[in-house]
Amino acid sequence: MGEEGEELSKVQAHLVIHLGLEEPLITDITIDMLGIMILSFSKGLWRHVNDPQAKIRKTAKQ
Known part of the structure; x- marks a missing residue:
């Protein structure tokens, strides 16, 4: 999702939740x-x- 809530891309993936994990992990x-x-x-x-080319986004913080 972009800064204005727009959908940037879509992919089907499996989600695994690891309790206590503080950083999200996604594959290359x-x-x-x-x-x-x-x-x-x-x-x-x-x-x-x-x-x-001039657009630079920052990772969202929670």
């Missing part, structure tokens, strides 16, 4: 299928494959 294949292009892992910066 899922990241690719969702169109996520990582700009910085440590800063949580990314862009969607359909975003303009």
Whole structure:
């Protein structure tokens, strides 16, 4: 979901819940299928494959 709640991509996947896990884990294949292009892992910066080159998104914090 984008900042305005828009759907960026859709993929069917299996969900596994691990109690006590504080960081979400997704595979590189899922990241690719969702169109996520990582700009910085440590800063949580990314862009969607359909975003303009200047668009930079930040990982949502809970």
